[in-house]
Amino acid sequence: MRWYSKIAAAALAAILQACATAPVAAPPPAAAPAPAVAEQRPPVTILVSIDGFRADYLTRGVTPNLSRLAAGGVTAPMHPSFPSKTFPNHWTLVTGLYPDHHGITANKMEDAARPKEVFTMMSDDPFWWNAAAPIWVDAEKAGIRTATEFWPGANVAIGGAKADKWPYQIQGGTRPSDWAQFNQAIPGKQRVDAVIDWLRRPAATRPKFLTVYFDTIDNAGHMYGPDDARTTDAVADIDRTIGRLLDGLAELGQPANLVIVADHGMAQTSGKRAISIGKFLEAKDYHLVESGPYLSLIPTPGREAAVEKALLGKHAHFECWRKAEIPARFHYGTNPRIPPIFCLAETGWQIGEKDIDPDRIDGTHGFDNMSPEMTALFIANGPAFRPATLPAFTNVDVYPLLRDLIGLPPKAGVDGTDAPFRDVLVK
Numbered sequence: 437m438r439w440y441s442k443i444a445a446a447a448l449a450a451i452l453q454a455c456a457t458a459p460v461a462a463p464p465p466a467a468a469p470a471p472a473v474a475e476q477r478p479p480v481t482i483l484v485s486i487d488g489f490r491a492d493y494l495t496r497g498v499t500p501n502l503s504r505l506a507a508g509g510v511t512a513p514m515h516p517s518f519p520s521k522t523f524p525n526h527w528t529l530v531t532g533l534y535p536d537h538h539g540i541t542a543n544k545m546e547d548a549a550r551p552k553e554v555f556t557m558m559s560d561d562p563f564w565w566n567a568a569a570p571i572w573v574d575a576e577k578a579g580i581r582t583a584t585e586f587w588p589g590a591n592v593a594i595g596g597a598k599a600d601k602w603p604y605q606i607q608g609g610t611r612p613s614d615w616a617q618f619n620q621a622i623p624g625k626q627r628v629d630a631v632i633d634w635l636r637r638p639a640a641t642r643p644k645f646l647t648v649y650f651d652t653i654d655n656a657g658h659m660y661g662p663d664d665a666r667t668t669d670a671v672a673d674i675d676r677t678i679g680r681l682l683d684g685l686a687e688l689g690q691p692a693n694l695v696i697v698a699d700h701g702m703a704q705t706s707g708k709r710a711i712s713i714g715k716f717l718e719a720k721d722y723h724l725v726e727s728g729p730y731l732s733l734i735p736t737p738g739r740e741a742a743v744e745k746a747l748l749g750k751h752a753h754f755e756c757w758r759k760a761e762i763p764a765r766f767h768y769g770t771n772p773r774i775p776p777i778f779c780l781a782e783t784g785w786q787i788g789e790k791d792i793d794p795d796r797i798d799g800t801h802g803f804d805n806m807s808p809e810m811t812a813l814f815i816a817n818g819p820a821f822r823p824a825t826l827p828a829f830t831n832v833d834v835y836p837l838l839r840d841l842i843g844l845p846p847k848a849g850v851d852g853t854d855a856p857f858r859d860v861l862v863k
Contacts, residue, residue, distance in 0.1 A: 479691040479819050480635065481841045483647045484681075485529070485587065486674055487522060488654025488801065489813040490662055490701035498672035501679040502815060505694065509817030510860050512826035514834075516700040516812050518766040518805040519730060522654070523557055525699035525812075525831060526588040530570040530647075532835030532850035534767040539567035540589070541773045544726050546734075548772065557588070562596045562609055565589055571838055572612045575645055580842055583614035583643035585630045590615050590647065614643060624650050624677035632684035645842045648681075650674055657702035661799040662809070667702075693818030693841050697834060700801040703729075703784050703809035707796040711754055711787040716746045719789075725775045727788030729802035732775040743777060753782040766805070767851070783807045805830075822860045829856045 517528045521543050524535035535541045545555040555564050572582040573594050584590035596609020656670035722733040735743040747756040756779035762769035781787045783803040832852030
């Protein structure tokens, strides 16, 4: 090997040794990421309806979530409006008007202006609903975004009109920004998840007032009666669903003022406590509109006097009036959709045309709204409320409370007032 080759080899060896032994310079440390700033979410208002949740179901020992909300919030016995039926009372809760004034006077109605039509709980023609605007209409017009995961009437374009020819499109009207057509098959947890998904949205499209509706307790009460263990199981299941809602809100860091209500309670009924109208009238004497806990009918022209003679006044387990003479405490009897003759059964009894199996035991509602069995659940919990147990009130007062919570001014001409809640609202 030539000398210069030896020198080059020695130099290369020295370089390799230096690389192997010299410390490698560490790269400069990466800048620590700035801590994420949690979004400061303003409270939303969520109106929760648990159909048929009688007030005393809360004492059955199966409602840890609802009981905790009641203990840490506001609770009171709440009287439904008369009649203590689903659609009239849901519309009262969001309009602040008695059924006699908002026009949804029953679950089934007729109207002389539409003689060939009958209102049922599937009816979404604005004609039936336009007499009163629910809270989401005023909210939307004020720029407050709303969303409803079911509520009777929430799918109706309030103020609109339905075309009288196919495809019967609705012209005009206002609905919530987000709404869903009711489907009983959708389980409670899916209804809750829809609410939480709406609240995951960016602030610009996030609703500030939401409703969610559950019907399984009412279904159980009708099928089995309020005292059956299966109805208590339904109560426990809904409580777990409320727990899911609370968990979802906590995960989002979303403060919420929850107003949890029922539309009515539930009374035990039996085939042994049934009255047949056939014992008083012949079928040709009248046209029946509704029957059950109460009966409403239209006398056949020319048979008015005979019908009144047979029915008006007190009978064993029921009483009948001309519509204009229904006792004033019911706030019921002036609306043209109420039939001329109205009979109310004693709580737990039923009156109708058909015979009932005497061994049948189930449940229903629609009785005197001041009956203890009709008393409905009311719980309010959230940053707007101080804990308190309030005296009983009637559900027309929920609507003014909701307006306070979402920042709408008081509305003139409603039947309710926020007076029951003024001392428990955080100023």
